[in-house]
Amino acid sequence: MGAAGQDQSTLFRGDDAELRLKDAKSVRGTPARTMPAFILGEELADLADHDPRIVVATADLANSSRTRDFANRHPDRFIDFGIAERNMITAAAGMASCGLVPYVATFASFAGILAAEAIKTDCAYPRMPVRVIGHHSGISMGFYGTSHHSTEDLGMMRPIADLTVVCAADANQLRAILRASVDHPGAMYIRLGRGRDAEVYSTVPDDFAFGRATQLRDGRDLTIIATGSQVHASLAAADRLAEQGRSVRVLDMHTIKPLDEQAIRAAARETKAILTVEEHNVIGGLGSAVAEVLVSEERKPFRRHGILDEFSLIGPPAALYAHYKLDADGVTDVANGLLKEIN
Structure with missing residues (x-):
């Protein structure tokens, strides 16, 4: 009790x-x-x-x-x-x-x-x-x-x-x-995440299908491809970037395998850059999977964002997300950095 x-x-x-x-x-x-x-x-x-x-x-x-x-x-x-x-x-x-x-x-x-x-x-x-x-x-x-x-x-x-x-x-x-x-x-x-993940979907999505990404927001300047806990942070970052005049597409790549290659290729054709965001090592996870698709496409500015190739620190989750820029502020900062590079 x-x-x-x-x-x-x-x-x-x-x-x-x-x-x-x-x-x-x-x-x-x-x-x-x-x-x-x-x-x-x-x-x-x-x-x-x-x-x-x-x-x-x-x-x-x-x-x-x-x-x-x-x-x-x-x-x-x-x-x-x-x-x-x-x-x-x-x-x-x-x-x-x-x-x-x-x-x-x-x-x-x-x-x-x-x-x-x-x-x-x-x-x-x-x-x-x-x-x-x-x-x-x-x-x-x-x-x-x-x-x-x-x-x-x-x-x-x-x-x-x-x-x-x-x-x-x-x-x-x-x-x-x-x-x-x-x-x-x-x-x-x-x-699954820690069981305290903020709401992304207000209702149970009735169009869910394995292997088919969900586009949560459209845009032309940048595509953020996120998975799991980082979908909410990426949506929040896209909102902040919109306030700065940036047009950002957000894809929820819920299925890592089989991967929705068609959605990735469309993003490469239709937006200026791609950023992957995941609560995982940047090696071997979502970023690597997306890179394997992009390597056969026309070259596009691309960045993997997550935990660098290191053992993560120990501390309260909120502090760790902030440290690794896996909260809304951090994803916004990383996205802005990529956009400035391509401009």
């Missing part, structure tokens, strides 16, 4: 529409209902109400991922493996081979990095419909340090054949991803 008698499960689920977290600097008063990680269990439970194939597992993180909400409603289809991430994913592949659709959740550093081999060999290679959910990705674990930061997972997941890789920007998009994932063929890696 909280200080005012507030049930903590209400905090995580966001049942109280007026409830707001108090850490204004890190959270900025984000409504609990808009927190991606915190609606994960609820949405999966809703899907499971109508689909007996869906099972959910966690590696001792039922509260952090809120898969506890699934366990409360479907206890016979929920397994907590304890701190055994690779075993969990291998077991999920076994469940999938029996006709189930397993969703397994743990920190992204343990899912996409520690258990990469299990994802490759046990899930992707035999094309098992396992959905590995890596939550608290990037630098969102803050003080937990390098072992819990996940700035390499996209680079590890992208080269795995027959693996779909997708990043949720907010709670409503996560709902769309989960709904679209149930009958999607093969294995999937779903990357």
